[in-house]
Amino acid sequence: MSGELSGKVALVTGASQGIGEACAWALARAGATVVCTSRRLSAVEAVAARIVEQGGTAVARALDVTNPEEAAAVVEEVARTLGGLHILVNNAGVTDDQLFVRMKPDSWRKVMATNLDGVFHVTSPAARIMLKQKEGRIITITSVVGLMGNPGQANYAAAKAGLVGFTKALARELGSRNITVNAVAPGYIQTSMTESLTEEQRQRLLATLAIPRLGTPEDVAAVVVFLAGPGASYITGEVINVSGGLYM
Ligand code: NDP
Numbered sequence: 001m002s003g004e005l006s007g008k009v010a011l012v013t014g015a016s017q018g019i020g021e022a023c024a025w026a027l028a029r030a031g032a033t034v035v036c037t038s039r040r041l042s043a044v045e046a047v048a049a050r051i052v053e054q055g056g057t058a059v060a061r062a063l064d065v066t067n068p069e070e071a072a073a074v075v076e077e078v079a080r081t082l083g084g085l086h087i088l089v090n091n092a093g094v095t096d097d098q099l100f101v102r103m104k105p106d107s108w109r110k111v112m113a114t115n116l117d118g119v120f121h122v123t124s125p126a127a128r129i130m131l132k133q134k135e136g137r138i139i140t141i142t143s144v145v146g147l148m149g150n151p152g153q154a155n156y157a158a159a160k161a162g163l164v165g166f167t168k169a170l171a172r173e174l175g176s177r178n179i180t181v182n183a184v185a186p187g188y189i190q191t192s193m194t195e196s197l198t199e200e201q202r203q204r205l206l207a208t209l210a211i212p213r214l215g216t217p218e219d220v221a222a223v224v225v226f227l228a229g230p231g232a233s234y235i236t237g238e239v240i241n242v243s244g245g246l247y248m
Helices: 016-029 041-053 066-083 105-133 154-177 199-206 217-228
Strands: 007-012 033-038 059-060 087-090 136-141 180-186 241-242
Touching: 007 016, 007 066, 007 105, 016 033, 016 041, 016 059, 016 087, 016 217, 033 041, 033 066, 041 059, 059 066, 059 180, 066 105, 087 105, 087 217, 105 136, 105 154, 105 180, 136 217, 154 180, 180 217, 217 241
Parallel strands: 007 033, 007 087, 033 059, 087 136, 136 180, 180 241
Antiparallel strands: none
16 A cells, blocks of 8 residues: 555554544555554554555554543554654544433533544544644544534533534644644544434434435545645635535
């Protein structure tokens, strides 16, 4: 596997399945050395092994994004041993849906800890390395829910909207150092996160889309690879929706 990302090192959080796994594959196909991370080491080892089997370059590390010490240690070790860190994909995320009046503090905190704090924990050491390198791409997976809201997801929408502000602020701080910071906002993508939709919910949802199908993880990964590549060097602080027209 070789391409426009040859020579670049990319770290993906939550790469054990779904959108993160698709990003790892797409970055590897574009030639990057990919560090697949998630809480389950055996799962990311399996993803990395499959990429290597297909001729790509990938390694796996256990990384729970809610743990700031572990995040710093993994990011620093990877940059030291692999020759830098050029692309960070903040993908790890969870939901814990509940109508707001029934939402317990634990549910609020759990979603914030992974989706918002987790991005801070990983981006902080990564940005320091990219500043020294004078090169970097930071790509964060937010959600159209952070832009348009969704009943039952006040915690998730708040965290994902927070990532939009984070992206724009960081883009302004790091742009002069050749580091771009962007977000990708998927709509409904076919992964374990959306498999609990009932057939009725699915049909109602499809009726609201301009492109009447659920998205695939590969639809999202293609935009991530674009933002990581040379064609996106003058794009920063943007949120690109990949939602089949659910939100526009
Ligand atoms: P999945 O539930 O399929 O995958 C979530 C990934 O996050 C897993 O790899 C999981 O790995 C990882 N993860 C969860 N908690 C942690 C943690 N504390 N530390 C490290 N990794 C963690 O979800 P999707 O692929 O659907 O979602 C990926 C991203 O895309 C999320 O940020 C999500 O919010 C966003 N998104 C998804 C949409 C969809 O429709 N599917 C729509 C909009 C946004 P492990 O369990 O191995 O740690």
